[in-house]
Amino acid sequence: MSRYDVNVLLYRLKKDAAFRDRFRRDPMDALRAAELSDDERDALVRWNPRRLNELGGSLHLLLSIPDLGAH
């Protein structure tokens, strides 16, 4: 269920500073083990919050990830 997988990643980006740093350094590598569609992976790697929201990403998570927030 990809909506779940996208949101688990967004939640982890908000709550896990080490994972967030790793994601910012090398997003492809940080997402390697995640089960995502190509579209979802692309939106995460390019950090496209609006596209992530269209794909089911939680608005409140997208607005509140430190240093990556969508505001």
Add this chain to the structure above:
Amino acid sequence: MGRIVYAAAMSHVLHPPYYEKNVGPHGKRMVEELIAVVRDMGRELAARRPDALVVIADDHLNVFSFDAVPAMCVRIGRSVSRMAQEGAIEFDRALDGLAERYPLHEDLANRILEEGLEAGFDFAASWSAPLDHAFLSPLTVLHGDRAMTPLVPFWVNCFVAPLPSARRCFAAGQHIARVVADGPWNVGVIATGGLSHFPELSLARVGESDPEFDRRVVGWMERGDHASLTALTTKELHATGSHELLNWMVLLGAVAPARARVRFFGEMGRIDLAALAWDH
């Protein structure tokens, strides 16, 4: 016999810097006016000397992850902590500088939970969930320098579909009122959130509210038209960005048939702000 001695609902980001950044001076001024009203309401709450304060609010994906999202959850235990968010931005900054732990009213929380299960409400229970701004921003303003009333935090899932229905939330509030009436305590009941903002939870629509809808639902509360309020569908709440009205529905069930008095109503654009009280 216990009583609900105070009941109110209010918006829950009482943090001027958030609105100054996202709306401008107009937004900052409006929330400062609301904060002054909520401070007054806090003095009225304190004058009623509540033994416990039931606070109905939602989680913003801070406490419950997508691994398990309870439709409704009662926080039990003896104390509760403030959510910690390293590198907090935006509305999470409303928590900066607040106390780290708060007392719970363990006996009332246990009764709401246990008698709820007996009555057919499958509430979740949490011993560890912390409180985010939806609880602590209004509670801090309401209490000012006074000691925090022992709390019964009660979460409603307002954001992760499928949501509980307005009717079910109202029924949960009626249950809370029955538990209070059967107990020995004077209890305050507060619901937080709203009014309309973030329609469809769409990032593209952040900045929009629905003043016409907000005027309509506040009018229903003033007239005590609970039939119209409980008939609201999840689809309508989602379309207008009124997800957090589900918290208010619990309070409405607890105070029905009382009518609301509007203490503050402001149309900001990004969100409409309100504070209402019910004589009960």
